[in-house]
Amino acid sequence: MNKKLLVLAVSACACACALTATAQSEVKNLRTENRIDPLGLDVLQPRFSWQLESGKRNVVQTAYEIRVVHHKNNVWSSGKVFSDSSVHVAYKGAALQSGEKYQWQVRAWDNSGKPSAWSHPAGFQMALLQPSDWQASWITPGYEEDATMRPSPMMRREFSIAKKIARATAYITAHGMYEAAFNGNRVGDAHFTPGWTSYKKRLQYQTYDVTSLLQQGRNALAVTLGSGWYRGTIGYTNHNNFYGKDIALLLQLQIDYTDGTKEVIVSDGSWKSSTGAITYSEIYNGETIDARKDKTGWTQAGYNDAGWSAVKTASFDNANLLATYNETITAHEVFKPVKILKTPAGETVLDFGQNLVGWVRVKAKGNAGDSIKLLHAEVLTKAGNFYTENLRAAKAQNIYVLKGGATETFHPHFTWQGFRYVKVEGYPGTVTPENFEAVAFYSDMEPTGTFTTSNQLINQLQHNIQWGQKGNFLDVPTDCPQRDERLGWTGDAQAFFRTASFNMGVNNFFTKWLKDLEADQIDGRVPHVIPNVLGNNANSAGWADVATIVPWQLYLAYGDKRTLAAQYSSMKHYVESIRKTSRNDLWNTGFHFGDWLFYRPGDDNDGRSAVTDKYLIAQCFYAHSVQLLANAATVLGNTADAAVYTQLLQNIKAAFVKEYLTPSGRLVSSTQTAYVLALHFDMLPEALRKQAAERLVENIKSYNNHLTTGFLGTPYLCHVLTRFGYTDMAYNLLLQETYPSWLYPVKMGATTIWERWDGIKPDGSFQTPSMNSYNHYAYGAIGDWMYRKMVGLDTEEDGVGYKHIKVKPYIGGHFTHAAASLKTYYGLTKAGWAIADGKITMDIEVPANTRATVYLPVKDAAGVTESGKPLSSIKEIKTLGSEDGYLKIETGSGKYRFGFPEK
Template sequence: MKKAFSFVIILHVLFSLSSTAQVRLENLRTENADNPIGLDITHPRFSWQLVSDQRNSKQTAYEIRVGDNPHEMMKSKGTGKMVSDQSLYVPYQGETLKASKRYYWQVRVWDNAGNVSAWSTPAFFQMGLLTSSDWKAAWIVPGFEEDSLRASPLFRKAFNSAKKIKSATAYITAHGLYEAQINGKRVGDAYLTPGWTSYNKRLQYQAYDVTNLLQEGDNAIGVELGNGWYRSYIAWSGNHDSYGKDIALLFQLDITYTDGTAKSIVSDESWKSSTGAIRYSEIYHGETIDARLAKKGWATAGYHDNDWSGVKRADFSKSALVATYNEPVKKHETFQPVKIFKTPKGEQVIDFGQNLVGWVVLKAKGKAGTRITISHAEVLDKEGNFYTENLRIAKAQDNYILNGEGEETFEPHFTWHGFRFIKVEGYPGELKPEDLTAVTLYSDMRPTGSFTCSNAMINQLQHNIEWGLRGNFLDVPTDCPQRDERLGWTGDAQVFSRTATFLRDTHNFFAKWLKDVSADQLPDGRVPHVIPNVLGPSAGGSTGWADVSTIVPWNMYLAYGDKRILEDQYVSMKAWVDYMKGQSVNDLWNTGFHFGDWLFYSLGDDPDGNSAITNKYLIAQCFYAHSTQLLINAAKVLGKTDDVTTYTELLKRIKDAFVKEYLTPNGATMSNTQTSYVLALQFDMLPETLRQQAADRLVENIKRYRNHLTTGFLGTPYLCQVLSRFGHTDIAYTLLLQDTYPSWLYPVKMGATTIWERWDGIKTNGTFQTAGMNSFNHYAYGSIGDWLYRVMVGMDTEEDGSAYKNIRIQPHIGGGFTQAAASYQTLYGKLASGWKIQDHQLIMDVEIPANTTATIYVPAANAEKIMESGKVLSTLKDIEVVSTEKEQVILKVGSGKYQFSMPWKIE
């Protein structure tokens, strides 16, 4: 009996061990999305993550099966066992996929220990409308004459569904923005749809599963439109109607009944149109809602629309329609007032404590006709008064007119604001905190990265970087969210793109925007300053801005390993490099307009009596080389060997021309500025023998400016990177921790909750920089985040193993910090790394996701000094000691959690 019991115990232990060792699968995604609806790619790609508690867990094979429903899928033959470690972007290889149809898929894998996983929980994807002929709907426009304020039109359609509904999908787009309802309930939770693209070339539609919104019997559809980017005032000089004067709707509802029959409800001449409560809606100026004019129940079946106008069919093309893959704009965090007060001018102002992007939800109760105005501002002036001069001509006001029928709730629909403070005028009665809620709006990208350290001000800087992204990644990467601009500035996007990939999953966000970069690229290869381009054909071709066409695709490839981004953008990348080549004489590009090192240190009281001006053509030559190098990189990945040869030869000539034109015989750059050395070193413009002395000159320059940076938009992203690369991490830390102007921490010390556009947006005496260009939510200088994550913590991906397939962990410890840690949700799973100094020991905690490998650089003189989880390294078979170089022990590991410890001398 005792032996039998022992045998049962042994079996239980063995079963537990095998269960622990068993690999499992999570986060199934199609085209990097969870159960997407509305795909127009005929061979969508599948990705999944392996999860295992065992170290060094890898996939050796996979099998995928696809079916019309979960039951049919289980009977499918599938791919069979495919010997491969690929778990990202595995293309569908089955029968031809049909428009609007939903498919289910699941996967199982074999690992390197010989185990096979269970089949994953099924995921699904649904196809969209694949051709123009799949659209049965017609474009429609209002049948009434618009007023001068362009009140938002309402469109309505009632219909009967006599059968039981199995499924229903709505496909919607507009000229302008739309919000749709079915039977009085909102369709989806996205805002500012269909988003902003180069509308005349690419107009997105969205697909929604609306099965649960429909009912057997009478139904009604209601859609309200706003001007949006299509015809709002955009940019300057009264520019509006950038894509057309019309406002129009395209709507198709495809219903499948339980008996197998189908029906489509489409936009056509049978619809009705009118106006409602939204009397005015402009992106820059805000929204006016008159609740007295609301049409209650207008999107329900029982509403009487006899006095509504008809609609007109419009002959707009459907050839530019494309499915939506990027994440929509959604509501996120909410904030309650931290203070309600009267300013010295006697105005009623509310402080929400955070500079944010979105709008305020207001509750009010008063007489019919009472008008409440909400104005928005980022900062208060020196005296504590409400300050809006930096908004330029943007009114940024929402006006609400009460209907007098009890408590009313107001919020905008087709505008947004950048603000921390609001001013409220005309509010009836006492304004209480519970009457106001600030709601954030930004693209619904998955959070991926976190960073923390032992310095509270650096943690606040990280907070500000994150909120700069949240405020400006609103369907396109905007420069700022508050003034009369809010444009997709290419320079801002490229300098911040690598940092952005850490904070959020920007894969689909940037892939969508890059297609508009290609669409709006000019025939000669110039890339416009803003994308989508609303500034005209002459506004393009500036170095560091147009290089977005090469830099962002490569950064996306490094972060996500998606070759399709390089394939999609390769023609654009090559066209930009060829444009620069065509503008060059003897391989020297010294022509054309350039913004240069935008907003560099430019006070007249610096030690040399002049500003840190870097020659714009020197900068242009550096970026010419950089883009050429990135084109070569992309060509290698895509197997374009002829281009590799051609552009490698060109790159050598570009660098030779740089040395000849911009370098003195002693190795000084012509401009002798921080930015000139940073770019020359970052892009390898100098012969190797001259690089270290150039880095030393950079340090001398920094010290000459009393340990302050003087760089602008183009030099700042690489400043600390270059210092660390050439052995000056101590100076990088000095700059990071500097808290007087100009520095990253100066705005933090001044109370910033986002990244400023200017190093001194608020001066030390409390006054402002020039109001003509002074945003307090402008993420470009937040690019220091890239150094925090990839150098300070040391968590990076190798170029030959993009998407963190091959990981490098190489921390740089210093600056008096006692701790720094980061985590990142790679496409393979969680990656984490951190270090802390404790009890005269350095402790490094590392977590590597399954199906990846890592090279870890441990700062120790030799391997004998390093312990891992309390054990001597030499006793551990799952850790390979590769070598010792420059006081670093280099280790190779597979997946798993590791803790390294070693003696540490505190300096």
């Protein structure tokens, strides 16, 4: 460090130390593009977020200063910016360079006028920003592949390092899946890389810091490939080679030496290829590993690969390459068997106690050639036998052939299963719990939300919702992780998004998936699954509307205006694709799934069928998408579009009234879903909404307080009931324990959300096996009502992303307490209520740099206390008056405890 830099550093340190003593607030939890110290960003103006922490109330940020450093040189200083923005603040400095690493810090001024100390540094590393940055060549196996079994190719090369390494970065992707190792050590903790995207347009590569894996002297690079989504069987049509027949690797290793020089090691014709222990691997069918074929030591330097084949180079276009934006799939919870069963059929079955997605790791000791087979299932039959019929064509089995001798450990590499139960065949010796463990895999999203109540069945429902999300969020939001499907169904994703965004940080996860949605749109039309592997089928109402619903809800949940802007064209093209085919502003053409898997009464002789007219549904979602497009246009400042689509919305609603509503206000489909959608999307004239809500409630009562809704009606059902003053009925539905209901599967022992209301019937028999998943999150959308209405923790639209928090609980259902917490970009927020001894207590936590509007369920402030003192004496709290039977108040940051008599 030169003398000038040293003086500056010492001066900065002295200032920071001096400020620490007087600082009123601290700046913590720095993130770049929603991630902690990310590697491999191709965002040219990355956005910074931080949290202001203070033990005081009513703390807000009034200004900030950011500085970004590269090799100790300042590349951007924002200067003091007078703003309360602390989320998604864009970099505005000099152009960032490919592969380079940067550090940044921030300090903030709060409303006391004093600055915080500079934060601890956060870092980020850029990806390869130009196609010309890629020096590597695509390489494919040099041997003739077995076209039937397609054993996993192995590729390797060695090289020498003579200098001291400062930093080493690897960029890797594949056609198929890959696992890489340097000098025998696995690269990274990600699995099933490079993940699943619309490969022909968007192929992600991963960036790894591999400095610690390299050594002076000889080094070995070793990569194993699997067919994966790229060329493996995908889609229930048993379609192979969807994206191509080849399997290929692209790898580039950049080594920065301490003397300032660089070296690049790439995939090229010098690599060797062969096959080994993985003799078969398919996502649906499982993996076969024959340890006798293992090439011991092949990942280490010095291995003799003279008998291996030279790889072939290929000229694939790199125009579709992009850095990884979302979190990769990683291993999470580990389960030991809770029981070892001997079924009536004589099968040995492990019960892991939780329906999960991942694989089983096995330890065994036996003779060479001993073969262990693991088969996977979600449920047992009524008689207690192993059941796999609902897996359809998916074999979902892993086979391990022992080398013999010492204890051996096996697990798959390029496949996973959805299961609670595992049947073990051919195990040498006694099957004992210590030799088996199930490992759960899902995208490495941060858990953000908690929810708990006084009702243990509801707590189990929340558990099931979260595990349904974990099991189906493997790089794409899938529909079922166990059978021959596992596709990114759009309807499920839109129905569940708001619930998902509470439980986990799904911003990057869905931002990546939305880019694939846009890439796969067909003249604006949205395919049923994303990535699209089902052909030209598109634009089913409630499915295709994911194109507008998720970008808007993502904006509400995270305040992510950039993603909303990026998806605006996609949103608009989707709406226009409907407009082109509509007639007289009616969307009454094309195929629609309708209210998928709604409840069908067994003997519907009285005409009460829950079938809802599919075009009525389509019209409602058409209006909703136009409304969201107009909203987005307004937020983005596109006033011309906002005016056009506001007028179109009026026309669509007028056409709905003319086509589907009688003069007296009765809908042509007198179902719960029809009334729910018409009310939730404001399709009815104001004067007719009250009686429509009454008809909805009467319908529910006619089914003995049971719901009849399917995938499209269910997410909004309780919201509509609460909105129109029927919260008691919403609680009746939530707490209903008999079929159809949310708690019926819970009472039947479910540990995840089922695809059908009666996946297991009351008599213990199963629903139609061709469509009967026991891990299918769509009906878990009730979580959104539990979090945002029951507890009341929400965000106002004038302060999206929980900048302006709303707390408005709807207390009922004979609960004695309910509470939720959420990690927001601003910090932890909490809300909860408890009833004891005729008194209600509400606890609320508001993070710094936000405010909250709180609705207390009392008529006025008389008798209301905060932390034991009369509300009227608390100067930090502003009373805004009464509204809808609540006392409306406003608070700044801090922790609050309100108390008042129960009604």
